[in-house]
Amino acid sequence: MKSRTAFATPVLITETATLAALCARLAQQDFVTVDTEFMRERTYFPELCVIQLGGENDVAVIDAQAPGLDLAPLGTLLANPAVTKVFHACRQDVEIFLLKFGEVPTPIFDTQVAAMVAGFGDQVGYDTLVSALAGGAIDKAHRFSDWQARPLSPAQISYAAADVTWLRLVYQALCERLHRDGRLAWVAEEMGQLAEPGTYRTEPEDAWRRLKLRGANRRQLALVQAIAAWREREAARINIPRQRVIKDEQIPELAAIAPANADDLTRVRGLTKGFAEGKSGVSLLAVIAEAKTMPDGELPNLPSNHDSARPSPALVALLKVLLAERANAHHVAARLIASSDDIDRLAGDDNADLPCLTGWRATVFGDDALRLKSGKIALVARGKRVETIAI
Numbered sequence: 511m512k513s514r515t516a517f518a519t520p521v522l523i524t525e526t527a528t529l530a531a532l533c534a535r536l537a538q539q540d541f542v543t544v545d546t547e548f549m550r551e552r553t554y555f556p557e558l559c560v561i562q563l564g565g566e567n568d569v570a571v572i573d574a575q576a577p578g579l580d581l582a583p584l585g586t587l588l589a590n591p592a593v594t595k596v597f598h599a600c601r602q603d604v605e606i607f608l609l610k611f612g613e614v615p616t617p618i619f620d621t622q623v624a625a626m627v628a629g630f631g632d633q634v635g636y637d638t639l640v641s642a643l644a645g646g647a648i649d650k651a652h653r654f655s656d657w658q659a660r661p662l663s664p665a666q667i668s669y670a671a672a673d674v675t676w677l678r679l680v681y682q683a684l685c686e687r688l689h690r691d692g693r694l695a696w697v698a699e700e701m702g703q704l705a706e707p708g709t710y711r712t713e714p715e716d717a718w719r720r721l722k723l724r725g726a727n728r729r730q731l732a733l734v735q736a737i738a739a740w741r742e743r744e745a746a747r748i749n750i751p752r753q754r755v756i757k758d759e760q761i762p763e764l765a766a767i768a769p770a771n772a773d774d775l776t777r778v779r780g781l782t783k784g785f786a787e788g789k790s791g792v793s794l795l796a797v798i799a800e801a802k803t804m805p806d807g808e809l810p811n812l813p814s815n816h817d818s819a820r821p822s823p824a825l826v827a828l829l830k831v832l833l834a835e836r837a838n839a840h841h842v843a844a845r846l847i848a849s850s851d852d853i854d855r856l857a858g859d860d861n862a863d864l865p866c867l868t869g870w871r872a873t874v875f876g877d878d879a880l881r882l883k884s885g886k887i888a889l890v891a892r893g894k895r896v897e898t899i900a901i
Contacts, residue, residue: 520569520671522662524576530583536565537587541594541619543677546603547657547670554745554752556606559657560666564674571670573662581610588615596681598622598636598673605710614707621677623700624684627693629841636673636680644679648672696870700846714739721758726765728809729802733765735810736801737794744790755790756781768802769795821857829853831889832882835896836875847875857883 523529536542543564548556561572561584574581588595588607595615597603599622608614625634630642637648652669688694703709718731718738726734738761745752756764760778769775775786775795785791830853837844848856848866855862860880867876878898881887887898 517675518567518569520571520667520675522667523570523572524579526578526580526583529572529579529581532563532568532570533583533587535568536563537590537593539565539593541596541678541681542587543596543674543681544588544603544615545597545670545673545677546606547655548602548606549656549658550751552750554749555609556602557658558606558610560662560670562670562674564671564678566678569671569675571662571667573660575658575660585611589613591616594619596621596677598639598677598680599633600704601710604704608707608710614705614710616705618701618704619681619697620701620704621680621684623704623846624688624697626843626846627696627700628684628687628691630843632843632845636677639680639684640676643683644676646676646679648676693870699869712742714742717742717752718761721761723762723813726762726812728806728812729804730762730765731812732804732809733768733798733801734761736797737761737764740794740797744793748790756794764794764798768798770799771795821854825857825883826853828882828889829857829879831896832879832898833875835889835898836878840874842874847871 545562546558547560548558550556558574561574563570594617596619600618600620604614621639622634625639640646640648649669652666655666688697718735741752741755745755760780763778767774767777772786772791775781775791776783833844833848837847852864852866856864856879865871878887886901888901889896890899
């Protein structure tokens with residue numbers, strides 16, 4: 511097993527020419543490991559601070575906030591189809607690059623997803639993989655460091671570099687295991703979804719789905735949808751977290767009150783007169799006024815919550831037992847095969863458009879789930895195990 515002393519010494523990059531030379535070298539390799547450090551506590555969009563790149567003979571920490579630094583050579587490398595970009599838990603990193611360069615890095619390999627396919631459980635941590643597959647340890651001391659502070663300290667640089675050095679060993683070990691088990695094609699299916707730009711974008715019109723709604727009628731739902739979409743756009747415009755524009759719990763209250771003026775807005779707990787009379791308050795009132803004029807025939811339907819529309823709780827429970835049994839038998843994280851929502855939908859509809867009914871998931875679970883529903887197989891307990899038997 512490779513020791514950490516064999517790793518290249520990390521370098522800090524602050525100049526475009528040095529970055530371009532690094533990316534030119536890395537473009538000649540089969541894969542490069544990638545990570546980022548960013549801040550998002552005070553903004554809607556992530557503020558990119560540091561980018562880490564790891565190659566066979568290079569480990570670089572790029573100061574993304576260095577004056578005059580042009581990241582275009584990095585964008586070219588990330589778009590190079592001949593070089594696999596290896597991340598761990600890539601979604602936030604890829605979101606940043608999508609915002610920065612307008613496209614998703616390609617091709618992608620996410621070691622967290624691959625580890626779930628390889629039997630390491632749900633959302634396995636990077637430090638766990640480093641320990642299990644590379645015999646190393648990750649220093650967590652700077653996990654919550656202020657990455658916007660300058661200059662970067664030697665300890666920060668060392669911490670950042672470790673993320674991409676160990677990742678090379680983790681990636682290689684996972685590929686060997688997946689190849690041995692014949693599951694590289696399974697991982698390729700998952701990487702296909704991660705390559706879709708829509709995976710990282712939240713459409714304002716869908717923002718209301720995050721909210722917990724109780725007792726709303728169709729008119730109030732239309733207002734909730736309009737207000738939630740407005741909040742998403744307003745947060746992006748000002749570049750502040752959406753909860754600092756208006757809080758989740760304020761949206762249903764606004765929909766119930768349907769304020770017509772600034773005084774009405776201040777009746778909602780937490781909304782100040784300054785907000786109500788300012789630019790945000792004025793635009794919010796305009797959105798509410800427009801939603802109030804929506805014809806009855808165009809109002810959205812309420813999400814179904816009638817008992818008759820719900821699948822049998824016993825059937826849902828039975829499918830979850832089957833999922834646990836299949837996941838255990840194939841050493842794959844159950845959550846990767848099907849979510850709780852997938853199980854609910856599958857219980858109610860054999861023809862639902864679900865990932866677990868296609869590809870490798872169907873082989874592992876979906877096909878048996880349909881057979882269980884149709885009475886062609888049954889679940890039985892044998893000692894401490896649950897097994898399926900044909901009927």
